[in-house]
Amino acid sequence: MYWPLLIVGAFLTVAYVVIKIRHNQLMTSDAVFWFFFAVVLIVAALFPQLVFSLSDLLGIESPANFVFLCVLVVVVYRLLALSVEMARLRSKVTALAQDVALKDASNTSPSAKN
Template structure:
């Protein structure tokens, strides 16, 4: 690899980290959602600074081409993000169902109160 490739990798990793940190700072991304993105960005930064670490890790794991290991690790991070998002979606669906049920019960209660109030004689309001 030439120097431009190394610099590009480092700049891309720093850019990704800065975007995640800025989104955290502006509260557009919550901490628990940013964890895997920060891990991926730091891993990319480390591999950009020390590219031989990927070659070493590929040798240790037994992967013939180091970029295949990088793709596998990237897919692993994306898989973990998908699992986290799916778990949170399931939780939110349950909470939404409970809120819809509570809203329907409140609406029914309000309708009953309105019907009971409309049946009262007009003079009963003044004595209450």
């Protein structure tokens, strides 16, 4: 049975997130996602009949496959969201670096000394 592994994995995830928050290495908005993810894993482990019903409804042969598929979809979605955020931050850093470079260049120009 993989249900105990889900519970252990969920509690380890929560513990890891709490440690990262305490060391200021994780933002609260990201922590909410991981806490929600852990709660869903715990619910799936405590109520396996829900997972069995959903896997039957979707025509997935094994409830374990259904759980792993759901986890994979969530992780891929999170990776996509983080990639979009990283691209936005990269362009913001580039714009800020260009702005600082232009200000430094205007402060050191010969016309600025006169």
